[in-house]
Amino acid sequence: MxxxxxxxxxxxxxxxxxxxxxxxxxxxxxxxxxxxxxxxxxxxxxxxxxxxxxxxxxxxxxxxxxxxxxxxxxxxxxxxxxxxxxxxxxxxxxxxxxxxxxxxxxxxxxxxxxxxxxxxxxxxxxxxxxxxxxxxxxxxxxxxxxxxxxxxxxxxxxxxxxxxxxxxxxxxxxxxxxxxxxxxxxxxxxxxxxxxxxxxxxxKARTPTGMYYDRAIKGLWVTGEGAVYKDFDERKMVIPDKDVPTSFHKYIAGVDWGYQHFGSIVVFGVDDADRWYLVEEYTEQYKEIGYWTKIAHQLQKKYGRDMPFYCDTARPEHIDHFKHNEINAKYGWKSVVSGISIVASLMKQGRFFVAQNAPMKFLEEIYNYRWDDKAEDAVVKENDDCMDACRYAIATYIHDEEQHSYYPTNSRKNISSGLKRFGL
Structure with a gap:
């Protein structure tokens, strides 16, 4: 060979x-x-x-x-x-x-x-x-x-x-x-x-159109312009509460810390078909860590004590506070563009939904969440609090699952034999 x-x-x-x-x-x-x-x-x-x-x-x-x-x-x-x-x-x-x-x-x-x-x-x-x-x-x-x-x-x-x-x-x-x-x-x-x-x-079918597709599939050096989540369709993705499953395979929470900026905690339910539903959102301004701890405890009672809370790592002391209060707090994955790509991919595949009565700031933010045309691969730091919480929940969980399931598919034995002629 x-x-x-x-x-x-x-x-x-x-x-x-x-x-x-x-x-x-x-x-x-x-x-x-x-x-x-x-x-x-x-x-x-x-x-x-x-x-x-x-x-x-x-x-x-x-x-x-x-x-x-x-x-x-x-x-x-x-x-x-x-x-x-x-x-x-x-x-x-x-x-x-x-x-x-x-x-x-x-x-x-x-x-x-x-x-x-x-x-x-x-x-x-x-x-x-x-x-x-x-x-x-x-x-x-x-x-x-x-x-x-x-x-x-x-x-x-x-x-x-x-x-x-x-x-x-x-x-x-x-x-x-x-x-x-x-x-x-x-x-x-x-x-x-x-x-x-x-x-x-x-x-190809799952990769969002525009910048994501051009870079990931075609390998082109292109910029992201305009709205971040171009494939979000409120008519299809915001559904009546009666159409939301009554139970889920798992629940995942995301946390974006804030004070002057809004803080946000979101909860997603994930069904057996790996569809993600935003079922709860709490987005508030001028709230101390005690308030967010109280919200997290309420959500634990509702969705289970083991539900992971993927948190913004900018405030490690808040994450420690959650842990000391028996909240399953974890460090969120901070890769912005890659994380956005994962969320956008769910939207394109028709695997992202929002319970009609869940949003507080979600719908306001998603239509105003935009790429920054003055900075490389960056989003405008406005209307991003709930967006960040959603990204921490979805992208961190999916990224971690992909990392755990990775295993090389190449045949070590066959390739090694093919390289012997080169003395490797």
Missing amino acids: SLSDYLTPKQLKVLHTYLHDDFDMLVLTGAIRSGKTFIDNLLFLFELQRVAQMAKANHDKHPQYILAGASSDSINKNVIISCENQFGINFKLDRHCHYKLFGVDITPVSTKTLGGLAGARGFTSYGAYVNEVTLGVEPVFQEIQQRCSIDGARVIADTNPSNPEHWFKKDYLDNKKKKARMIQFHFTIDDNTRLSKRYIEGI
Whole structure:
């Protein structure tokens, strides 16, 4: 068997370019689940072997290589664990929290904040692999490039698209200078020919129209304009209380803290068909934590003491207060755009409903909840209190469930045998 039995035509094209073309930076951008990270993880292993050979020629006994990602957790999940599962590769971790493979010292660098500069400075690198570039800040990415100063050093990077005004697109992808020696590949979800037809059809049908579809499916760098939840239809989604199920498979609550801004607690019921119903909402201004604790206790009596309350993490002392009062408070998932995408997807699929007598501020907010055209991937911080509470409840629960159910589908044994010819 050859690698063509395991790689898609687009991935094979990337591999051919890697093996035969001259470049200083190779960037893969595009849709979700399109196969970018898989092929880049493979190129990462090839790069480590190439670096080991370069170091031997340079009589360098301790060659260093940068492995960068938004956080240490994302580096571990997206690259290290994936390589181990997919290719049967075992990385050794030393006392400095550096990985070792093929005699190369792999230095992790976090790119999400300027704190990552400390991890990138003070040494010379034979190259770098930067996962999910757009989740990082530009000074750290620039520092990584500058560290890769050994003759023959190369940078490999991948990312899903973001706002077209993002620094990575404007400063790097749009740079057409030949001396930049940068090669780019654009992926759509259809480039992943190893995905089932059913999955592709389903994800296309479930992905909200507009920005979400263009980025996730087509892999385009587009902006979000206007209303956040374009697929919300009051005529179909706000239903009489008599049509709301009398019992649910589970209940989920979301909490957005506030004082001058409105605070909000919402409760969703989820039925056996995984349809979400907003059954209660409390949105108030100038209320202390004692008030919200009282509301939470009332909701516990009604929906069960084990009902999770996914909370805004901006006020950890309030979360602690809930916990001390025997409320099942949990930290909410704070990824705004990804969270909005999950909620919007439920609306598009016809799995989002609102009990007619439940809303207090929901209907007012949802029609005034808008993208900020002056900031990248951000919403206007107005009319967002109930919206945030809804997002914490729905997106955190669904995100956590997806994380728990994830398991690599690639055959480690088969792929490993396909890589033996390359000495991996």
